[in-house]
Amino acid sequence: MAARQDVQQADVPAICKSCEARQDGLCGAFNARQLAELAKASSRHEVPAGTELPDDGTYSNLLSGVVKLTRNLSDGRQQIVGFHFAPDFLGRPFEAKKPIRAEALTNVALCSFPRAIIDRMANEMPELGRLLLKHALNELDEARDWMAALGRKTASEKVASFLLMVARNTDPAHHPASPISFDLPLTRTDIADFLGLTIETVSRELSRLRSDGTIRIVNKRQISLASMARIEERCGD
Amino acid sequence: MAARQDVQQADVPAICKSCEARQDGLCGAFNARQLAELAKASSRHEVPAGTELPDDGTYSNLLSGVVKLTRNLSDGRQQIVGFHFAPDFLGRPFEAKKPIRAEALTNVALCSFPRAIIDRMANEMPELGRLLLKHALNELDEARDWMAALGRKTASEKVASFLLMVARNTDPAHHPASPISFDLPLTRTDIADFLGLTIETVSRELSRLRSDGTIRIVNKRQISLASMARIEERCGD
DNA sequence: CGAGCAGTTGAACCGAGTCAAGGGGAGTGG
DNA sequence: CCACTCCCCTTGACTCGGTTCAACTGCTCG
Numbered sequence: 001m002a003a004r005q006d007v008q009q010a011d012v013p014a015i016c017k018s019c020e021a022r023q024d025g026l027c028g029a030f031n032a033r034q035l036a037e038l039a040k041a042s043s044r045h046e047v048p049a050g051t052e053l054p055d056d057g058t059y060s061n062l063l064s065g066v067v068k069l070t071r072n073l074s075d076g077r078q079q080i081v082g083f084h085f086a087p088d089f090l091g092r093p094f095e096a097k098k099p100i101r102a103e104a105l106t107n108v109a110l111c112s113f114p115r116a117i118i119d120r121m122a123n124e125m126p127e128l129g130r131l132l133l134k135h136a137l138n139e140l141d142e143a144r145d146w147m148a149a150l151g152r153k154t155a156s157e158k159v160a161s162f163l164l165m166v167a168r169n170t171d172p173a174h175h176p177a178s179p180i181s182f183d184l185p186l187t188r189t190d191i192a193d194f195l196g197l198t199i200e201t202v203s204r205e206l207s208r209l210r211s212d213g214t215i216r217i218v219n220k221r222q223i224s225l226a227s228m229a230r231i232e233e234r235c236g237d
Numbered sequence: 238m239a240a241r242q243d244v245q246q247a248d249v250p251a252i253c254k255s256c257e258a259r260q261d262g263l264c265g266a267f268n269a270r271q272l273a274e275l276a277k278a279s280s281r282h283e284v285p286a287g288t289e290l291p292d293d294g295t296y297s298n299l300l301s302g303v304v305k306l307t308r309n310l311s312d313g314r315q316q317i318v319g320f321h322f323a324p325d326f327l328g329r330p331f332e333a334k335k336p337i338r339a340e341a342l343t344n345v346a347l348c349s350f351p352r353a354i355i356d357r358m359a360n361e362m363p364e365l366g367r368l369l370l371k372h373a374l375n376e377l378d379e380a381r382d383w384m385a386a387l388g389r390k391t392a393s394e395k396v397a398s399f400l401l402m403v404a405r406n407t408d409p410a411h412h413p414a415s416p417i418s419f420d421l422p423l424t425r426t427d428i429a430d431f432l433g434l435t436i437e438t439v440s441r442e443l444s445r446l447r448s449d450g451t452i453r454i455v456n457k458r459q460i461s462l463a464s465m466a467r468i469e470e471r472c473g474d
Numbered sequence: 475c476g477a478g479c480a481g482t483t484g485a486a487c488c489g490a491g492t493c494a495a496g497g498g499g500a501g502t503g504g
Numbered sequence: 505c506c507a508c509t510c511c512c513c514t515t516g517a518c519t520c521g522g523t524t525c526a527a528c529t530g531c532t533c534g
Binding site: 187188189199200202203204206207220 | 480481482483
């Protein structure tokens with residue numbers, strides 16, 4: 001068993017060998033032969049922060065960086081409806097009825113495949129279909145969490161919940177009692193568009209959290225939390 | 238081809254023959270043999286309005302009625318995060334991290350299968366996996382639509398959007414210019430919990446829509462719209 | 475050094491929430 | 505058949521959290 005795994009390992013394309021997407025992303029579902037086939041059709045590219053990622057029917061592993069998904073109302077009001085952090089992946093087999101825009105918040109590295117290959121493989125391996133379904137259901141659960149936040153939380157609970165989300169994403173296994181610091185990949189405007197608030201309110205709530213010692217604002221973009229537990233108390237759920 | 242279809246048709250279990258779920262629901266993916274196998278393991282039941290539907294690991298076609306999905310904050314604040322209308326279906330292969338409660342809003346008729354059968358069939362037929370994925374992505378798109386509404390719409394836009402959703406669900410193919418009327422399957426409290434408002438605000442906004450002629454409130458539960466187009470104007474998107 | 479942008483802070487305002495009173499229909503009991 | 509109650513809903517008056525408008529700070533970049 002171990003031997004066979006090693007043989008397969010030997011065939012893994014060089015480019016995939018150290019790729020995070022094989023641990024937690026889409027590619028965990030593939031064996032060496034399939035990876036080799038995919039690698040032939042894949043293209044790796046990097047785009048700078050601010051680039052819009054067109055929904056051109058490709059699937060992409062997000063190797064590094066953060067992507068936001070937004071919905072706009074007719075008069076320009078904007079709501080961020082989701083994020084993708086590495087090593088997440090982007091792309092879907094069915095079009096959304098109302099358009100959703102994807103935009104890189106930071107510099108982003110992607111590894112993309114034509115949709116046709118993934119769709120074909122999904123027909124051949126139920127394992128992959130299951131992974132896609134699991135991924136979609138995860139996104140659904142997250143969306144529903146934020147529905148509850150948007151509909152029922154106060155401004156300060158929203159901001160606290162947001163910081164907790166980023167912290168968790170920075171280090172999922174972090175000890176709840178020890179401090180943690182991270183860079184915010186978002187401007188105040190983006191945070192406001194995610195939380196359904198104005199930038200002024202976001203700024204004020206961050207100041208309040210700072211003045212009561214829950215967070216330190218190292219600089220505009222870098223935050224450190226006294227502890228996960230401390231911020232969790234303020235999330236309302 | 239037509240002949241073969243008729244042969245299959247002959248084998249369709251009696252109970253499935255006139256079932257809506259074969260048109261638009263889960264069972265559209267199955268052939269007669271598979272339906273027969275499923276029918277043996279399925280159980281049909283009805284529950285009255287107000288019943289909680291435990292997440293017991295079954296999949297269910299919703300034959301009639303409306304179901305709400307809710308998330309609660311620790312202090313009792315409630316947010317409705319989704320609805321299921323017939324002939325939708327309920328159930329999912331992976332547990333949500335945070336609990337979501339399902340409750341019948343009206344009397345509800347269900348046709349349920351053990352999870353094991355669906356999961357096994359999904360492994361055998363990519364068609365079914367695809368359907369489950371499509372369904373999950375639909376729910377995701379809906380959740381994101383409502384995120385935008387919750388975060389960025391005014392109270393009156395929220396109420397208008399809600400009425401439009403119910404109207405569309407009542408008659409998806411309705412002509413946009415002609416009037417339409419329907420029963421609200423929800424109390425004011427449920428509407429408020431869905432829109433992130435209070436019952437007083439919902440009531441006031443309905444009154445405003447009535448006084449400017451966009452809707453008629455036949456009685457507390459029955460609404461008629463002057464037209465789909467008219468209400469659509471007030472949705473903000 | 476100045477321009478320009480992101481963020482902060484203050485003051486006034488307003489949309490939706492809160493609190494309170496009353497309406498109206500369904501069910502029950504006399 | 506009416507009287508009473510209960511629940512859901514509506515409406516009004518007031519409050520308040522979050523927005524709006526505006527001034528100011530501090531960075532970064534040319």
